[in-house]
Amino acid sequence: MKLLIVDDAVFIRLTLKMMLEKNGYQVIGEAANGSEAILKYNELKPDLVTMDITMPQMDGITALKAIKRMDPSAKVVMISALGQESTVKEAIVSGASGFIVKPFVEEQVLRGLSKFKIATEAL
Amino acid sequence: MTNNDSKAPMLDLFVFETNQMLEQLERLILDSEKSGGLEVAINEVFRIMHTLKGSAAMMMFNDISSLAHSLEDVFYYLREAKPQRVDYSELTDLVLNAVDFIKGEVIKVESGGNPDGDCSEVSGKNRGFLSALKETDPNLTDASEKSNNESENQLSIGVSNISEEQGKIRYEAAIYFDEDCGMENIRAFTLVHELSEFAEDIVHSPNDILENDNTSEVIRKEGFKIAFATQNSLEILQDFFCKTMFLKEFNMNVVEAASIKQTRNKTIVLDDPIPDESMNCTTKKVEQQTEGTQSFISVNVSKMDMLMDLVGELVIAEAMVTQNPELQGLRLDKFYKSARQLRKITSELQDTVMSIRMVPLSATFHKMNRIVRDMVRKLNKQAELEIIGEQTEVDKNIIESISDPLMHLIRNAVDHGIEPARERIAQGKPEVGKIRLEAKSAGGDVLIMIQDDGGGLNKEKILRKALERGLIETEEISLTDSQIYSFILQPGFSTNDTVTEFSGRGVGMDVVAKNIEKVGGTISVDSLEGGGTTISIRIPLTLAIIDGMNVKVGGSIYTIPIIAIKESFRLKEQNLIKDTDNNEMIMIRGECHPVLRLYERFQVQAAVKELKEGIMVMVEADGKGICLFVDSLLGQQQVVVKALPTYIKKRPGIAGCTLLGDGGVSLILDVAGLNS
Numbered sequence: 027m028k029l030l031i032v033d034d035a036v037f038i039r040l041t042l043k044m045m046l047e048k049n050g051y052q053v054i055g056e057a058a059n060g061s062e063a064i065l066k067y068n069e070l071k072p073d074l075v076t077m078d079i080t081m082p083q084m085d086g087i088t089a090l091k092a093i094k095r096m097d098p099s100a101k102v103v104m105i106s107a108l109g110q111e112s113t114v115k116e117a118i119v120s121g122a123s124g125f126i127v128k129p130f131v132e133e134q135v136l137r138g139l140s141k142f143k144i145a146t147e148a149l
Numbered sequence: 150m151t152n153n154d155s156k157a158p159m160l161d162l163f164v165f166e167t168n169q170m171l172e173q174l175e176r177l178i179l180d181s182e183k184s185g186g187l188e189v190a191i192n193e194v195f196r197i198m199h200t201l202k203g204s205a206a207m208m209m210f211n212d213i214s215s216l217a218h219s220l221e222d223v224f225y226y227l228r229e230a231k232p233q234r235v236d237y238s239e240l241t242d243l244v245l246n247a248v249d250f251i252k253g254e255v256i257k258v259e260s261g262g263n264p265d266g267d268c269s270e271v272s273g274k275n276r277g278f279l280s281a282l283k284e285t286d287p288n289l290t291d292a293s294e295k296s297n298n299e300s301e302n303q304l305s306i307g308v309s310n311i312s313e314e315q316g317k318i319r320y321e322a323a324i325y326f327d328e329d330c331g332m333e334n335i336r337a338f339t340l341v342h343e344l345s346e347f348a349e350d351i352v353h354s355p356n357d358i359l360e361n362d363n364t365s366e367v368i369r370k371e372g373f374k375i376a377f378a379t380q381n382s383l384e385i386l387q388d389f390f391c392k393t394m395f396l397k398e399f400n401m402n403v404v405e406a407a408s409i410k411q412t413r414n415k416t417i418v419l420d421d422p423i424p425d426e427s428m429n430c431t432t433k434k435v436e437q438q439t440e441g442t443q444s445f446i447s448v449n450v451s452k453m454d455m456l457m458d459l460v461g462e463l464v465i466a467e468a469m470v471t472q473n474p475e476l477q478g479l480r481l482d483k484f485y486k487s488a489r490q491l492r493k494i495t496s497e498l499q500d501t502v503m504s505i506r507m508v509p510l511s512a513t514f515h516k517m518n519r520i521v522r523d524m525v526r527k528l529n530k531q532a533e534l535e536i537i538g539e540q541t542e543v544d545k546n547i548i549e550s551i552s553d554p555l556m557h558l559i560r561n562a563v564d565h566g567i568e569p570a571r572e573r574i575a576q577g578k579p580e581v582g583k584i585r586l587e588a589k590s591a592g593g594d595v596l597i598m599i600q601d602d603g604g605g606l607n608k609e610k611i612l613r614k615a616l617e618r619g620l621i622e623t624e625e626i627s628l629t630d631s632q633i634y635s636f637i638l639q640p641g642f643s644t645n646d647t648v649t650e651f652s653g654r655g656v657g658m659d660v661v662a663k664n665i666e667k668v669g670g671t672i673s674v675d676s677l678e679g680g681g682t683t684i685s686i687r688i689p690l691t692l693a694i695i696d697g698m699n700v701k702v703g704g705s706i707y708t709i710p711i712i713a714i715k716e717s718f719r720l721k722e723q724n725l726i727k728d729t730d731n732n733e734m735i736m737i738r739g740e741c742h743p744v745l746r747l748y749e750r751f752q753v754q755a756a757v758k759e760l761k762e763g764i765m766v767m768v769e770a771d772g773k774g775i776c777l778f779v780d781s782l783l784g785q786q787q788v789v790v791k792a793l794p795t796y797i798k799k800r801p802g803i804a805g806c807t808l809l810g811d812g813g814v815s816l817i818l819d820v821a822g823l824n825s
Contacts (some may be wrong), residue, residue: 044159
């Protein structure tokens with residue numbers, strides 16, 4: 027399953043990447059902000075995007091909306107911190123497939139994403 | 150993270166990124182304070198705090214995370230509620246305090262410790278500030294503050310009285326999420342939102358999941374109850390629930406419409422009014438601010454050193470080939486043409502590699518802003534820092550070692566230089582003192598000047614002190630001004646009688662001077678009494694290339710850094726004296742300097758042993774002169790400094806080695822090491 031990781035912190039990107047690659051996911055791209063994410067999405071067509079919300083230049087919600095407009099079947103999982111409830115709501119309304127709350131542990135991320143794994147492999 | 154071994158590489162990255170963010174934050178805050186308010190920076194600060202919080206929480210550094218969180222809350226409020234009266238100077242203090250705290254913790258992490266500092270005091274202040282803010286703007290309440298006690302009307306599931314259409318079945322489900330998934334209310338909302346695509350007449354409990362974030366607690370404990378009508382079969386629904394993230398378990402039943410009484414009629418408004426415009430305008434602002442940032446990559450310094458080494462060797466190899474003695478006397482026009490091309494490219498390559506190591510002084514200079522700001526507040530003085538030439542670039546290693554001395558000099562300028570405002574007005578000076586920090590390139594060196602328009606140095610006082618400490622015999626009138634001022638660079642020399650928090654113990658200037666000398670720089674002081682003091686520091690652009698004097702000792706060649714050499718001379722026998730331990734000394738202008746025979750020190754065979762026949766090179770380190778005895782001087786040359794290979798044991802007196810033009814190796818002497 028091919029993934030695109032979007033987060034402005036290199037640190038978080040690397041953490042996620044290490045977690046996922048260790049468990050058989052294929053991280054095919056990373057982006058540091060919303061606009062990069064949109065470009066990368068078009069270029070790589072990943073099965074799943076993990077999207078941070080607060081980012082410079084273009085935030086995750088705006089990017090989510092753009093990606094969903096281009097590809098309504100896109101699967102985008104938001105990565106959000108506690109205390110961002112209202113933004114997450116907006117993300118869900120805008121078509122996010124789910125969300126993971128920061129700080130996360132490996133097991134949690136895998137558990138969350140495993141639902142998508144089943145879904146895409148069934149296709 | 151679950152396992153420890155995956156933590157180490159992350160730690161480096163965490164430290165690196167956090168430091169970068171802190172630096173950016175500090176600059177942002179200080180800049181915006183100068184330009185009259187934090188308003189413009191609110192978004193950026195919020196974002197940095199948010200990222201910090203996330204990263205720190207991932208590393209389980211809970212105090213850092215919760216401190217960042219408390220500030221994030223403040224800035225979130227500022228961004229969303231836009232309160233009118235905000236004490237920005239207090240806020241600036243709060244942010245800077247937080248920066249200091251986190252910096253301290255990061256240093257602990259860096260040195261392998263645990264960030265065990267307690268943030269409760271700092272973050273408590275932040276929370277206090279936030280609640281004070283909310284009080285002064287009572288008409289604006291935070292969304293999360295609304296309705297804290299709304300868990301009464303749960304557990305009552307009802308159906309709206311819309312008549313059921315044919316073919317639709319009504320289901321009821323109780324759903325439990327994983328314990329640690331967070332934001333249960335939003336998870337429930339996600340479910341409702343997705344259900345609404347194929348089900349209708351959805352009723353759920355708790356029913357205020359969107360408005361009230363406290364419902365997540367209820368859902369965590371008691372589960373989320375939902376009832377809906379749909380045409381889909383039980384299997385499809387089960388499948389749907391199975392694919393929901395973090396869903397632990399669910400119980401689903403088919404219910405009879407008649408058996409349920411209607412207690413509450415709540416339709417879910419999916420286009421919940423979330424202020425869209427504010428989002429849009431804030432992102433626009435951020436875009437403007439971050440425009441023009443270049444893209445950078447961070448490279449490990451050891452790789453840079455390696456590249457530098459290789460290029461140094463390439464330059465030498467190039468010389469070995471093109472100036473090979475075997476080519477002499479041959480007519481090789483085409484060869485020399487190609488050789489010239491090669492030389493051009495290698496020298497360009499060398500320049501480029503050098504430039505990669507170069508870092509602008511701006512980060513170091515901007516740190517000083519903070520120091521001036523803090524000190525001015527504490528000492529109740531008025532001063533501003535003017536920075537000129539911050540783009541001047543210096544080798545990264547040098548920047549690291551001049552940061553502390555600079556900080557000290559700036560502190561001195563504020564503490565001792567700038568007078569209190571009242572004194573300044575009485576003297577007809579502008580009320581606000583001025584400190585100018587200037588950098589410029591001067592040949593192969595960089596000149597850094599710290600200039601204040603304060604009280605200046607008192608010549609008589611310095612002379613008296615020098616006399617007291619026995620640095621001079623009488624109040625010699627022959628001393629030049631710069632000689633007098635340079636006394637303040639002596640250890641333990643302070644003309645200030647009172648010790649303050651920042652300076653005055655007399656342990657500063659000599660350390661500054663020593664640190665500057667360590668990187669091959671020089672320092673000089675100039676002053677005008679009543680008009681201010683200027684301290685000039687001259688540092689080399691890089692430590693990787695030094696001017697060296699090659700000397701021959703037996704069959705070996707050594708390189709002495711030119712900067713350490715005072716003079717070289719042939720010994721006159723009458724100047725040689727021996728002490729009772731038979732140690733050789735040379736008397737020069739009334740001072741005794743010990744002799745060090747390099748061939749003895751390094752046990753080199755077949756050297757010139759008669760002192761008269763060789764050459765004495767007097768070098769100075771830590772203020773002490775020492776005469777090195779060598780066979781002969783070979784000449785001056787710029788050499789690329791290379792570290793000794795790891796398989797050679799480190800010895801005092803050897804700083805490194807270098808490749809000579811003929812491919813031979815020369816050891817570079819560490820004068821301070823020889824001296825001890």
